[in-house]
Amino acid sequence: MTTPLLLTCPVGLEDLVRGDLRDREDVRSELLAPGLIRCVEALTPDKLPAMVDRVSLPLSDDNSVIAAAELVGVPTPSFRVHAKDPGARSEWITRIEALGWRNDPSDWVLNVDVGGGRIDLGSWHWSRRIGQLQRLPATTPGPVAAGLLRLAKLSTGDVLLDPCAGVGTVPIVDALLRGGPAYSIDRDPEATRLAHENAANLSVGQAVSVLKADATDLPLDDGSIDRVVSDLPFGKRIGSNELNKSLYPAILREIERVLTADGRAVLLSDDKRVFAESVAHARGLKISGERVIRYNGVTPTAYIVRRSRRPKRGRA
Ligand SMILES: C[S@@+](CC[C@H](N)C(=O)[O-])C[C@H]1O[C@@H](n2cnc3c(N)ncnc32)[C@H](O)[C@@H]1O
Secondary structure, rough: OOOOOOEEOOOHHHHHHHHHHHHHHOOOOEEEEEEEEEEOOOOOHHOOOOOOOOOEEOOOOOHHHHHHHHOOOOOOOOOEEEOOOHHHHHHHHHHHHHHOOOOEEEEEEEEEEEEEEEEEEHHHHHHHHHHOOOOOOOOOOHHHHHHHHHHHHOOOOOOEEEOOOOOOHHHHHHHHHHHEEEEEOOOHHHHHHHHHHHHHHHOOOOOOHHHHHHOOOOOOOOOEEEEEEEEOOOOOOOOOOOHHHHHHHHHOOOOOOHEEEEEEEEEOOOOHHHHHHHHHHHHEEEEEEEEEOOOOEOOEEEEEEEOOOOOOOOOO
């Protein structure tokens, strides 16, 4: 029988993860808890949706630890044990060292989380499957960026824009998954420098154009962008509620200008009232869907924004 894999993803994206597993990989799964999915059929790391962050096996006895080593393909893996209770921690260390494995908390292949009842597979983690990015405090987690991209429904050849791209997470993840092309724009010089480095380090410099520019005055032609995907500044991490009252309408005006006629934007914000009011005042845009996502102590909403059919001001 296949050992069930435990998949962790941002809360709010579980149905997308399970849908992709079912439709693309023909793999059945069940929802165990918010952000936690059990996969009951065999799977390889390359088949995992990019919205999946951590992959684990349930921790039971020594056999579960040996099954984890088989899955990562390392006969004597280095490991670390995480447990609040020092007694339980040293008991597990002794048991696993008896298998001839090395306890190395700084360079582990398996993380044995006693309290969480699971064994995390290091080489199946998001950063090892998809890519390691340099980060800033407001950087979007990779699995969240993958979820926003999933909601944007990008097709081959579509031009993607992130006008508040920070270190480039969204366009770089898109380039790794789809091949771009994408614009990664931010007005912060340090974020832009890191976006350049991240794109180069992950060999997607050709697919991602990194520009230092203002989202309220984009250096892009009218109707030149098929999809906009962005984790907007939303006060708690960057900017402020007061600033957003003028920033959001200005960003939305530019998005409306650069989007193609059937374009779509997926915009993440926790400043929900200001965002909804700003879209309501943008005559050419409307919110066509929304989904709350929870990760790292924040619960922002991903808004799907499209062109509205309302006539432009002055033409009615
Ligand atoms: C939530 S962070 C985005 C994080 C990004 N997705 C990443 O992974 O690094 C919001 C970003 O908006 C940028 N920003 C704020 N106001 C801006 C503006 N007017 N034009 C362009 N970027 C802006 C900030 O510099 C910050 O990098």
